[in-house]
Amino acid sequence: MSAFDDLLAFQRQTEALSSVAERLGWDQETVMPRGATEQRAEEMAAMEAVLHERRTDPRLGEWLEQAEPQDAEDQRILELISRDFRRASRVPARLATEIARQTSLAQGVWADARANDAPDDFLPVLSDILMLKREEASALADGGDLYDALLDDYEPGASQAQIAALFDSMRPRLVTLREDVLGAEFQPSALSGHFAQETQLRLARSCATAFGYDWARGRMDIAVHPFSSGRWQDSRITTRVVETDPFNCIYSTIHEVGHSSYEQGIDDDYAFTPLGRGVSMGAHESQSRIYENQIGRGAAFTGWLYQRMSDAFDGLSIPDAEGFYATVNRVTPGYIRTEADEVQYNLHIMLRFDLERDLISGRLDTVDLVEAWNARFLRDFGIAVDRPANGVLQDVHWAVGLFGYFPTYALGNVYAGCLNKAMAEAVPDLDRYLAQGDATPAVEWLRENMQRHGGLYPPRDLIEDATGSDVSEAPLLDYLEEKFSGIYRL
Template sequence: MSAFDDLLAFQRQTEALSSVAERLGWDQETVMPRGATEQRSEEMAAMESVLHERRTDPRIGEWLDAAKPETPAEVRTVELITRDFTRSSRIPARLAAELARVTSLAQGDWAEARANEAPDEFLPTLDNVLMLKREEAAALADGGDLYDALLDDYEPGITGAEVARLFDAMRPRLVALRENILGAENPPQALKGHFPHDTQIRLARACATAFGYDWSRGRMDIAVHPFSSGRWQDSRITTRVVETDPFNCLYSTIHEVGHSSYELGIDEDYAFTPLGRGVSLGVHESQSRIYENQMGRGRAFTGWLFDRMHDAFDGLNVADADAFYRSVNRVTPGYIRTESDEVQYNLHIMMRFDLERDLIAGRLDVTDLVEAWNGRFLKDFGVSVDRPANGVLQDVHWSVGLFGYFPTYALGNVYAGCLNAAMRNAVPGLDEALASGEAEPGVEWLRENVQRHGGLLPPRRLIAEATDAEVGPEPLLDYLDEKFGRIYEL
């Protein structure tokens, strides 16, 4: 066997073990007994120790030096393994294991504090997580910017300064659109009523099927914070149910189907290699957001959904499919990021981005985080946070150490805006298919132009090649102006 073959054989086992570790995380968030948190934290730490040892094995360096990749896929594989080997080698084994142990425990602490509306119960844990993440960032940054080192884990090739410039460019149009909408004279009617749990789940499964979810390689469960997990032949989704708000369940489901379908749509030849997973969190989010919003919240698909909801719940308080479409896209200054409308969603992300940059840089102490969050939320959204679960405790990300993750949500929206413009040109009959509950034409276009490539191309190059255009925020902002201008008669 060649050095490249040896490298791939070793990497295959590492990827398989990583998948097992991911499955442990899925289990913890869905079906694990609540009393097993401490045991799970030790299991996660042990798995991370094994993975870290493999990722930093000196033989990887030797194989990389001797490898002679020939095809573009082989060259990219070597590039990604080199990147992972370099980053992993900078992190002490002790730190890697401790991060896995502490963040596993912190998930339980966050969930408990959220249920108790008690941030003081969680902030000491968060402070410990933050300390470890700063240590990790310092090891990775090698003298550079700490936040950039963490961001590079989720969106390779972009910096915090670039993200800040992008957000500064987007914010004025988003704020202006929101202000025009909130001042409109004829806002959409809110959907109201009682929507039983089991009926919502049945409809959620129907929506997942409409978007091509492969139930032979996936499943759906309930979680506090919806997520997807897995790759290759096993990618699972979760959702949550609020019996006064069926859109929470249905659109969380469609969103996670987008994530999961990305993993399931990658070329099967890339399985158990670095190419066999989504290339970045921003690209991943582009898939979930374009499924959820540009296709799922469009007039065509909501017409199909209206008929099914009307039958399932014995009528709705909105008069017809047009009123239902407006209700689905209703803009209100709510607290929860995951429930936010398309207009305000990126403003939620911009707030979190600024706060977590300050936390990592040491400009903001954890003890002052609640006050900083509440003050910034009031400034940005004009509403006072009413309770911690609607404020600083709403997101799981910081508890599990995902600093640098939040901006990828907005990057995903930007990528989705670019992809939607290209997809509409390439698939002129898409709305006709969506109106009959069939998203396959759009899903197939995304699978061919984005999903199948896995990690083959860097994030922005992938989007640029898929759309044959420069990546920027204008397609997203133009789409929002046009869509909500019509809905609100601006």
């Protein structure tokens, strides 16, 4: 066997073990007994120790030096393995294992603190995780910026300076649009009523099917914080149910289907290689956001959904499909990021981006985090946080050490704006299918132009190749202004 063959065989086992570790995380957030937290933390730490040893195995360096790529795919595989090898080699095994252990334990602490509105129960744990992540960032940065070192795990090649500049360019148009919408004379009605859990879940499954979710390679469960997990032949989704708000369940499901469909859509030949997963979280979020928003909240699909919901719940408080479309896209002040409308969603991300940068740099201490969050939220959204579960405790990300993840949500929205513009031009009759509850043409276009490539291209190159244009925030902002000006009759 050649050095390249040896490298691929070794990597195949590493990728398989990584999938097993991911499945442990899925189990913990869905069906694991609550009393198993400490045991699971040790299991996760043990898996991380094994994976870290493989990712830093000296033979990788030897194979990488000797391997001779035969084509562009081989070259990209070598680039990705080399990148992971360099990064993993900078992090001590002790540190990688301890991060896995502490973040596994922290999930349960966070969930209890959120349920009890008790930030003081969680902040000491967060402080410990923050110290570990700063240590990891220092090892990875090699003298460079700590936050950039963490961000590179989720969006390779991006920097906080680039993202800050992007957010600065987006904020004025978003704030102006929000002010115009909230001040408009016409305001859509809210959906009211009681919506049984089992009925919501049946509808959510119907929506997932409409978006081409492959149930033979996936499943849906309930979690506190919706997420997707897995790849290739086993890509799972979760959702959550609020019996007064069916949109929470339906659109969380469609969002996670976008993530999972990306993994299901990757070329089968890339399985168990670095090409066999989404290339970045920004790219991943582009799929979840375009599924959820541009497609799922569009007038054509909501017309179909209105009839299905009316039948399922024996009528709705909204009298017609046009009013339902406005209700689905209703802009209201709110606390929760995952429930935020398209106009305000990115403002929620900007808040988190600034706060976590300050946490990593040491400009903000965890003991001051609640006050800092509440003050910033009041400034940005004009309402005071009523309780911690609606404020600093609402997201699981910091509990599990995902510092640098949040900005990829907004970057995904920007990518989705670019993709949506190109898709609308390429599939001009898409709405005719969506009105029948069939998202197949959209899914096929996204699969052909983006999803199937997996990690073959760097994130921005992937989006630019798919759309034929440079990445820009303009298509997203233009789409938002056109859509909400129409809904609110501006």
